[in-house]
Amino acid sequence: MRVKRIKQTLLFMLASLWLTTVFAANPPAKEAVQQKNLNKKIESLKEEVLQLNRDLFILEEDLLFPANTQFSVFLSVDAAQLFSLDSVQLRIDDKVVANHLYTERELQALKRGGVQRLYIGNLPSGKHELVAFFTGQGPSQRDYRRGTTIVIDKTTEPQFVELKITGNTTKEQPEFTVKVWE
Amino acid sequence: MRLFSNSIFLNLVTALLLVMSPVLADEKEVVVKDLSYGVALYNFYQDKYFSAINELLVARETRPGTRQLDDNELLLGSLYLSYGLQQEADRIFKVLVDEKTSPYTRDRAWFNLAKLQYQLGLIHDASLALQHIQDTLPENRDAERLNLLTNIYLQEQQYDKALETVSEFRGSSAWEDYAEFNLGVTLAKQGRIEEGTSLLDTVGKIDPATPELAALRDKANLALGFAFMRMDQPQQAGDAFRRVRLNGPLSNKALLGIGWAWNVQQQYKQALVPWLELQTRSPLDPAVQESLLAIPYTMEKIDKPKLALVNYTKANKYYEEQLQELERTITAIQNGELLRALRPSNLGDETALSIYHSKLPKSITVPYIYTLLASEQFQLALNNYQDLLYLQYVLGRWGRYLPAFNLMLQERRRAYQQKLPEVTGDVRLKQLQRLQRERDQLAAEVTRIEEQQDMLALATDEELDTIDLLQSIKQRLDTLSGKTDTSEELAKYRLFYGIVYWEIGSDYVPRTWQLKKQLKELDQALADARAANTSLQAAWSKAPVRFEGFSSRIKGQDNRINRLQQQVQNALNEQQHIIQSLALQEVYQQRERLKAYQVRAKFAQARLYDTMSKNMEASKPESKTDRP
Numbered sequence: 001m002r003v004k005r006i007k008q009t010l011l012f013m014l015a016s017l018w019l020t021t022v023f024a025a026n027p028p029a030k031e032a033v034q035q036k037n038l039n040k041k042i043e044s045l046k047e048e049v050l051q052l053n054r055d056l057f058i059l060e061e062d063l064l065f066p067a068n069t070q071f072s073v074f075l076s077v078d079a080a081q082l083f084s085l086d087s088v089q090l091r092i093d094d095k096v097v098a099n100h101l102y103t104e105r106e107l108q109a110l111k112r113g114g115v116q117r118l119y120i121g122n123l124p125s126g127k128h129e130l131v132a133f134f135t136g137q138g139p140s141q142r143d144y145r146r147g148t149t150i151v152i153d154k155t156t157e158p159q160f161v162e163l164k165i166t167g168n169t170t171k172e173q174p175e176f177t178v179k180v181w182e
Numbered sequence: 183m184r185l186f187s188n189s190i191f192l193n194l195v196t197a198l199l200l201v202m203s204p205v206l207a208d209e210k211e212v213v214v215k216d217l218s219y220g221v222a223l224y225n226f227y228q229d230k231y232f233s234a235i236n237e238l239l240v241a242r243e244t245r246p247g248t249r250q251l252d253d254n255e256l257l258l259g260s261l262y263l264s265y266g267l268q269q270e271a272d273r274i275f276k277v278l279v280d281e282k283t284s285p286y287t288r289d290r291a292w293f294n295l296a297k298l299q300y301q302l303g304l305i306h307d308a309s310l311a312l313q314h315i316q317d318t319l320p321e322n323r324d325a326e327r328l329n330l331l332t333n334i335y336l337q338e339q340q341y342d343k344a345l346e347t348v349s350e351f352r353g354s355s356a357w358e359d360y361a362e363f364n365l366g367v368t369l370a371k372q373g374r375i376e377e378g379t380s381l382l383d384t385v386g387k388i389d390p391a392t393p394e395l396a397a398l399r400d401k402a403n404l405a406l407g408f409a410f411m412r413m414d415q416p417q418q419a420g421d422a423f424r425r426v427r428l429n430g431p432l433s434n435k436a437l438l439g440i441g442w443a444w445n446v447q448q449q450y451k452q453a454l455v456p457w458l459e460l461q462t463r464s465p466l467d468p469a470v471q472e473s474l475l476a477i478p479y480t481m482e483k484i485d486k487p488k489l490a491l492v493n494y495t496k497a498n499k500y501y502e503e504q505l506q507e508l509e510r511t512i513t514a515i516q517n518g519e520l521l522r523a524l525r526p527s528n529l530g531d532e533t534a535l536s537i538y539h540s541k542l543p544k545s546i547t548v549p550y551i552y553t554l555l556a557s558e559q560f561q562l563a564l565n566n567y568q569d570l571l572y573l574q575y576v577l578g579r580w581g582r583y584l585p586a587f588n589l590m591l592q593e594r595r596r597a598y599q600q601k602l603p604e605v606t607g608d609v610r611l612k613q614l615q616r617l618q619r620e621r622d623q624l625a626a627e628v629t630r631i632e633e634q635q636d637m638l639a640l641a642t643d644e645e646l647d648t649i650d651l652l653q654s655i656k657q658r659l660d661t662l663s664g665k666t667d668t669s670e671e672l673a674k675y676r677l678f679y680g681i682v683y684w685e686i687g688s689d690y691v692p693r694t695w696q697l698k699k700q701l702k703e704l705d706q707a708l709a710d711a712r713a714a715n716t717s718l719q720a721a722w723s724k725a726p727v728r729f730e731g732f733s734s735r736i737k738g739q740d741n742r743i744n745r746l747q748q749q750v751q752n753a754l755n756e757q758q759h760i761i762q763s764l765a766l767q768e769v770y771q772q773r774e775r776l777k778a779y780q781v782r783a784k785f786a787q788a789r790l791y792d793t794m795s796k797n798m799e800a801s802k803p804e805s806k807t808d809r810p
Binding site for chain 2: 039042046050058060062068074108112113160
């Protein structure tokens with residue numbers, strides 16, 4: 001009697017489960033085939049648009065920032081535990097050329113080793129003063145504002161400068177340095 | 183509790199995320215030796231795949247001898263893989279494993295290749311690729327490798343090897359839990375129940391450190407519960423179901439299972455407890471819908487036919503209402519309401535195009551396609567849809583920029599034509615030769631001064647004036663000589679003359695050094711001027727060629743853009759059709775299920791009415807006509 005009842009219940013249950021699982025679980029096969037074919041087209045389109053984007057990106061850079069005057073500034077962080085960056089301001093020859101307020105996502109990207117292209121512009125050959133102001137929170141969550149200055153000698157080649165926020169572990173303080181890439 | 187909340191949806195999607203996570207360089211080992219590599223990472227970490235790939239492609243084109251070539255290529259291959267460009271990824275990894283790269287790069291390339299081949303269904307090739315990996319992978323990446331190997335063995339139905347692989351995990355890694363879960367489910371399905379349930383039991387008891395693992399633990403317990411039910415072990419099944427979180431996405435299925443576990447043990451009243459709890463939850467969930475039938479079914483079991491009838495009637499009414507709602511949802515999907523909700527609000531914001539969409543769209547269809555939205559098939563379709571929209575945005579932007587490029591070029595040409603006569607006629611450019619001659623004369627004079635030790639040549643104007651004055655004094659003294667005694671004045675003259683000469687003489691060396699320094703500065707200034715002149719001449723002479731170069735680079739791009747825009751639009755139409763079709767099928771399936779439930783509820787209702795009326799007939803006293 002008990003076995004019969006269990007079987008009866010199981011039959012009801014399996015019938016119900018069949019309804020919930022069979023109707024819900026099977027991915028539509030027709031769409032899967034259509035999607036597979038379309039994926040190939042999309043893959044090829046992505047490739048073509050990437051190539052076009054690359055070509056036009058280089059063209060735009062060549063037009064707007066010719067090699068002999070091109071000047072770029074990058075920013076990287078290697079002291080996330082000592083300094084949490086809020087914003088940065090960049091001045092060249094006492095003129096503000098870039099201001100950036102960081103989102104949480106951008107900060108995470110910097111902390112994980114990413115390098116931000118902060119500014120790209122044109123500078124004539126010769127000496128120029130570059131000043132960067134950083135605001136954020138230093139050790140013990142204190143508000144922090146620091147600046148760093150460098151005089152660069154722009155040549156007729158494209159020039160790349162990296163602003164680096166590093167940590168001085170002995171002083172437990174962040175340090176702001178500038179590296180000119182050769 | 184909100185069943186269709188973003189947090190629960192996130193649980194469903196993050197589980198998918200871990201399994202499908204893109205293959206990267208190992209973060210702890212990231213060393214940026216090349217700015218392009220760093221910028222690509224910065225974009226990649228913000229899910230800006232398109233920009234990250236572009237950065238590396240531009241670097242490849244403009245700076246081919248980059249410092250971090252292998253790392254750039256490895257990252258580019260990984261990005262291609264994440265962005266759905268499998269062929270390009272395959273090509274890069276095959277180059278990296280063939281060339282003389284470092285063991286570090288080669289191991290990662292083989293690993294990426296194995297993942298790619300597994301995705302493409304080339305299971306044997308994936309297995310061979312894994313065999314090439316040496317020992318440079320860090321612990322967590324190695325755990326991922328073992329998980330992949332387990333999945334390969336499962337696909338090849340080599341279950342014993344899969345079991346062996348699972349035992350090789352060292353340390354604690356989420357990959358081990360995933361491997362054990364997959365193996366447990368497969369073994370249980372294959373009839374190796376004890377081994378399968380043992381693995382599922384292990385995963386079902388993990389202490390979850392992340393939401394993904396909590397979701398996996400729930401899935402394991404649910405699968406374990408159903409396996410025990412099939413093995414006719416309802417008590418153990420109930421225990422497994424009870425380990426599922428009450429607020430998780432699988433809680434409704436677990437509550438339904440707990441009810442059935444009690445039901446099988448003939449504990450009908452206890453079975454009703456979880457099912458009645460389900461009645462407080464969203465009636466759109468299949469488990470809740472099923473419980474609407476299970477409750478009256480159980481009430482019949484405990485001889486409560488009237489209550490059962492009331493509940494069947496309630497279920498019927500509910501199914502009818504839901505069927506009407508589903509019809510409205512079908513119309514909304516057909517009218518494009520869902521597609522509009524799936525469009526990112528800001529197409530230019532690449533960060534909004536995450537591979538995994540953890541936020542629910544604002545659509546009235548969401549409650550009905552909730553599970554579909556979290557499925558791999560739909561997520562991939564949605565990625566394609568949003569990627570195509572982004573491609574459309576990129577093409578549109580370049581389409582708008584191209585006329586500006588042309589205008590810019592025209593303006594430069596015009597400015598060049600205007601300034602050309604000014605520049606070529608500028609006399610300053612012709613003074614270089616004269617200035618050089620003057621410099622040479624000056625250099626010769628310096629040499630003479632040095633050779634002849636001509637100190638007076640380096641005297642200042644003031645000193646020369648003093649010497650002139652002293653000389654005129656000497657002339658006067660010579661005139662007076664013999665006429666008067668000038669010996670005292672002559673002595674003074676000699677003294678002053680000596681002082682002036684001594685001062686000039688003692689300053690001779692620094693003055694010569696200063697002169698030579700100035701000569702060097704003059705040489706540098708002349709060299710700079712010559713370089714500037716050469717550069718200017720070259721720039722002006724090359725300008726027409728450069729303009730032509732730009733012209734030819736711009737030319738034809740509008741056709742290229744137009745053609746691609748048309749192709750992207752066609753692909754977009756196809757993708758939209760697939761998304762709508764998936765959503766509609768999901769809703770049609772729900773409609774079928776509800777109709778099936780409704781038929782059963784109506785049948786049960788009719789049966790109960792029939793039984794009850796027969797019972798009433800049977801219990802009625804004999805009719806009056808029969809009375810005497």
